[in-house]
Amino acid sequence: MAVEVSIPTILRTYTGGAKGVEASGATLKAVIDDLEASHPGIAERLLDDAGLRRFVNVYLNDEDVRFLSGLDTEVSDGDSLTILPAVAGGSR
Amino acid sequence: MTRYPSLLDSVGHTPLVGLPSLSPSADVRLWAKLEDRNPTGSVKDRPALAMVEAAEADGTLTPGCTILEPTSGNTGISLAMAARLKGYRLVCVMPENTSAERTQLLRMWGAEVRYSPAAGGSNEAVRVAKEIASENPDWVMLYQYGNPANIDAHYRGTGPEILADLPSITHFVAGLGTTGTLMGAGRYLREQKPDISIVAAEPRYGELVYGLRNLDEGFVPELYDASVLTTRYSVGPRDAVRRTRQLLDEEGIFAGISTGAILHAALGMASKAIKAGVPADIAFIVCDGGWKYLSTGVYDATDLDAAEAAIEGQLWA
Numbered sequence: 001m002a003v004e005v006s007i008p009t010i011l012r013t014y015t016g017g018a019k020g021v022e023a024s025g026a027t028l029k030a031v032i033d034d035l036e037a038s039h040p041g042i043a044e045r046l047l048d049d050a051g052l053r054r055f056v057n058v059y060l061n062d063e064d065v066r067f068l069s070g071l072d073t074e075v076s077d078g079d080s081l082t083i084l085p086a087v088a089g090g091s092r
Numbered sequence: 093m094t095r096y097p098s099l100l101d102s103v104g105h106t107p108l109v110g111l112p113s114l115s116p117s118a119d120v121r122l123w124a125k126l127e128d129r130n131p132t133g134s135v136k137d138r139p140a141l142a143m144v145e146a147a148e149a150d151g152t153l154t155p156g157c158t159i160l161e162p163t164s165g166n167t168g169i170s171l172a173m174a175a176r177l178k179g180y181r182l183v184c185v186m187p188e189n190t191s192a193e194r195t196q197l198l199r200m201w202g203a204e205v206r207y208s209p210a211a212g213g214s215n216e217a218v219r220v221a222k223e224i225a226s227e228n229p230d231w232v233m234l235y236q237y238g239n240p241a242n243i244d245a246h247y248r249g250t251g252p253e254i255l256a257d258l259p260s261i262t263h264f265v266a267g268l269g270t271t272g273t274l275m276g277a278g279r280y281l282r283e284q285k286p287d288i289s290i291v292a293a294e295p296r297y298g299e300l301v302y303g304l305r306n307l308d309e310g311f312v313p314e315l316y317d318a319s320v321l322t323t324r325y326s327v328g329p330r331d332a333v334r335r336t337r338q339l340l341d342e343e344g345i346f347a348g349i350s351t352g353a354i355l356h357a358a359l360g361m362a363s364k365a366i367k368a369g370v371p372a373d374i375a376f377i378v379c380d381g382g383w384k385y386l387s388t389g390v391y392d393a394t395d396l397d398a399a400e401a402a403i404e405g406q407l408w409a
Binding site for chain 2: 055062066086
């Protein structure tokens with residue numbers, strides 16, 4: 001399953017500056033493992049012992065994976081994954 | 093009742109209007125809660141007034157006090173109006189990359205504006221405000237991201253109003269910023285209708301806002317409780333602008349850009365209901381009108397590309 005992963009600025013040191021990279025895997029966890037294989041060090045920035053780090057948000061086709069199945073969320077060919085730091089909301 | 097003793101008493105009680113053109117079928121209907129019909133033109137009049145009144149009730153706010161608040165605009169404008177009428181001084185900390193109208197409106201109602209750096213967005217405004225608060229211990233920071241009165245305003249107001257107008261509601265969709273609207277109205281609606289879907293639409297900004305964010309120093313509002321939500325969508329500027337223009341073109345509703353992001357998520361829910369062949373009554377929040385965003389050029393841009401470019405680097409929600 002090849003998916004397009006959008007990388008936030010802060011993590012582009014791991015991807016040679018690339019904004020988006022391809023990765024594959026049947027679940028989010030597998031995709032992150034694949035990312036780690038190509039871009040060593042990146043997984044540690046996304047995960048801790050409890051799973052996704054508190055201030056890391058991952059969206060599968062724009063939907064927050066925490067409301068899907070977290071790291072076990074299934075991904076399909078052509079899906080898009082977006083990784084973003086958590087930020088405070090806007091017009092507030 | 094449409095007569096009130098004063099402007100402050102008229103906060104809330106906003107109309108819920110159907111969207112006959114954007115609703116996909118007679119069984120799957122969209123409903124817009126027009127929060128721009130509040131005194132200063134945004135949903136934020138509800139939490140702002142509730143926070144001020146709660147602070148007055150518990151003795152935190154006393155006559156002559158200075159109120160301090162990090163805000164990218166609407167809450168500050170609401171607080172400025174309430175502070176003016178109630179005799180408080182207001183200092184707002186606002187990111188410098190918000191629209192010019194916001195500064196004008198804040199000053200018009202008598203607020204002082206201090207700017208925080210554009211990079212980092214509202215996170216940075218929160219940080220700067222906390223710094224100023226520690227230097228001025230006698231000032232009162234209502235702190236909308238952590239103030240339970242914010243949630244309470246929607247639990248007591250927005251939620252019950254929507255249910256009264258739309259007893260058949262199946263979905264409630266709102267923006268995720270302080271999380272107050274979703275936590276308050278969402279909690280109320282779920283208590284009354286356990287099967288309801290509570291859907292968050294979170295604005296996804298351009299690079300600038302996230303650029304300097306360290307993944308270890310992110311921000312999650314203290315009010316946020318993920319268990320209230322059914323799901324949460326991230327909506328980028330292009331979809332937000334596209335839906336804002338569509339709402340204007342097809343339904344005549346002149347809304348701000350964050351409303352476009354919310355409508356995008358609401359339409360996504362409508363598509364799912366159509367595919368599943370089930371009826372749905374989807375209510376969503378119109379946070380504010382488009383007036384404050386006119387100078388961005390989003391509304392009269394020739395096409396979607398130009399409209400998207402117009403808000404690049406702006407905090408549009």
